[in-house]
Amino acid sequence: MPDYEPQRIIVKPQGTLQVPDNPIVPFIEGDGIGPDIWAAAKSVLDAAVGFAYGDRRRIIWSEILAGEKAYRETNEWLPEETLQAIKDHVAAIKGPLTTPVGEGIRSVNVALRQRLDLYACVRPIRYISGVPSPMRHPERVKMVVFRENTEDVYAGIEWEAQTREAEAVIAFLKDSIGVDVAKDSAIGIKPMSQRASRRLVARAIQYALDHDLPSVTLVHKGNIMKYTEGAFMKWGYEVAREMFGDHIVVESDLGPEHDGKAPPGKVVIKDRIADMMFQQILLRPESYHVIATPNLNGDYLSDALAAQVGGLGMAPGANIGEGCAVFEATHGTAPKYAGTDRANPISLILSGVMMLEYLGWAEAASVIEEAVQRSISEGLVTHDLARRMPVARELRCSEFAQTVIERLST
Numbered sequence: 001m002p003d004y005e006p007q008r009i010i011v012k013p014q015g016t017l018q019v020p021d022n023p024i025v026p027f028i029e030g031d032g033i034g035p036d037i038w039a040a041a042k043s044v045l046d047a048a049v050g051f052a053y054g055d056r057r058r059i060i061w062s063e064i065l066a067g068e069k070a071y072r073e074t075n076e077w078l079p080e081e082t083l084q085a086i087k088d089h090v091a092a093i094k095g096p097l098t099t100p101v102g103e104g105i106r107s108v109n110v111a112l113r114q115r116l117d118l119y120a121c122v123r124p125i126r127y128i129s130g131v132p133s134p135m136r137h138p139e140r141v142k143m144v145v146f147r148e149n150t151e152d153v154y155a156g157i158e159w160e161a162q163t164r165e166a167e168a169v170i171a172f173l174k175d176s177i178g179v180d181v182a183k184d185s186a187i188g189i190k191p192m193s194q195r196a197s198r199r200l201v202a203r204a205i206q207y208a209l210d211h212d213l214p215s216v217t218l219v220h221k222g223n224i225m226k227y228t229e230g231a232f233m234k235w236g237y238e239v240a241r242e243m244f245g246d247h248i249v250v251e252s253d254l255g256p257e258h259d260g261k262a263p264p265g266k267v268v269i270k271d272r273i274a275d276m277m278f279q280q281i282l283l284r285p286e287s288y289h290v291i292a293t294p295n296l297n298g299d300y301l302s303d304a305l306a307a308q309v310g311g312l313g314m315a316p317g318a319n320i321g322e323g324c325a326v327f328e329a330t331h332g333t334a335p336k337y338a339g340t341d342r343a344n345p346i347s348l349i350l351s352g353v354m355m356l357e358y359l360g361w362a363e364a365a366s367v368i369e370e371a372v373q374r375s376i377s378e379g380l381v382t383h384d385l386a387r388r389m390p391v392a393r394e395l396r397c398s399e400f401a402q403t404v405i406e407r408l409s410t
């Protein structure tokens with residue numbers, strides 16, 4: 001047997017990763033169905049790495065705590081050691097976590113993203129052939145959503161109606177700015193900064209360039225919220241021109257300058273108002289490739305897109321910052337299936353695929369994608385898909401993982 005000396009992934013000064021053959025990767029098992037889907041995902045990831053690289057590479061998993069398990073063992077929902085371990089090891093993967101009701105912490109997931117400054121929520125959405133979908137042509141949806149993860153109305157700056165804080169803000173608005181707000185209003189604040197908007201859009205454009213994708217669309221509601229959403233769009237175009245000037249072309253310049261067509265090798269930067277975008281993803285999804293958008297729009301859009309490909313609960317996700325990233329299932333803890341071995345592990349398996357791509361282990365990533373595709377094409381799926389497919393054999397979560405492993409091939 002080879003000697004697997006666990007080693008840390010290192011972020012080099014220019015921002016690229018140095019990934020050893022035996023990287024230590026922290027994992028959070030998750031609550032509810034977390035243990036079932038994590039066991040399934042881990043077995044698939046390990047088998048794919050073995051399949052792709054033999055004895056040369058292996059992930060050394062290291063458990064870290066968050067959510068209910070952390071609360072039981074440490075009395076904290078999100079221990080400091082967990083945050084430190086993710087920072088130290090650069091990439092981590094997690095199952096879903098329960099949002100405590102009536103406890104001190106608003107959401108463990110939101111806290112994790114904010115404390116680690118994981119500013120880009122990245123959700124690739126595309127159709128897996130054979131998955132039941134409400135659309136006639138779900139295969140036309142092939143988009144990657146970059147959702148800003150740290151600001152907007154999700155920043156958690158809000159006060160209940162008729163509290164001292166809400167009344168103080170209402171009084172301030174009246175006395176200092178001359179703005180009238182009804183006295184019995186609850187108040188929420190929507191911060192949107194130049195820095196956070198620019199770095200999100202820059203990451204989305206870089207992704208489009210790295211993956212040869214034709215366009216990046218800035219989705220905003222700037223026609224109404226001019227100084228927040230409108231500024232997001234303005235800063236987006238600014239960063240596109242300043243950082244990527246030679247590699248992009250703005251849609252409005254396409255007409256006279258380029259005969260209506262994007263020059264080869266250039267990414268088209270365009271923008272759409274959010275409500276119109278919901279029509280576009282239904283009517284002309286093939287015109288959109290990468291979406292960059294503030295937090296709330298991104299939350300709605302990514303779930304709507306996931307539903308279009310029939311895969312609500314199957315879509316993978318990643319939360320990415322400058323120095324580290326957390327890959328996660330996008331659905332919740334589905335408590336009614338906890339411990340039943342019936343949940344669908346595909347979201348977490350495909351989040352693991354995103355993690356392998358992030359590490360540069362593309363061969364292992366692609367064999368998993370193909371094996372998941374094969375299992376679905378053969379109608380071998382968990383109950384959530386089986387109940388919507390005309391011909392299918394219902395598998396347990398662990399059986400599905402085994403089925404995928406048996407279908408790993410080049």
Ligand code: NAP
Nearest residue numbers: 095096097098099109313330331332333334335343344384
């Ligand atoms: P949910 O856990 O996503 O489950 C809602 C329903 O979706 C389930 O009852 C089930 O539908 C289906 N489902 C979701 N994942 C599935 C899977 N892997 N396999 C099969 N079916 C699946 O949403 P929720 O009930 O609103 O939330 C439960 C808890 O999860 C809450 O505490 C919430 O805050 C938390 N949550 C965490 C995250 C996260 O960690 N990122 C995200 C969302 C929610 P059927 O009943 O139709 O079978």
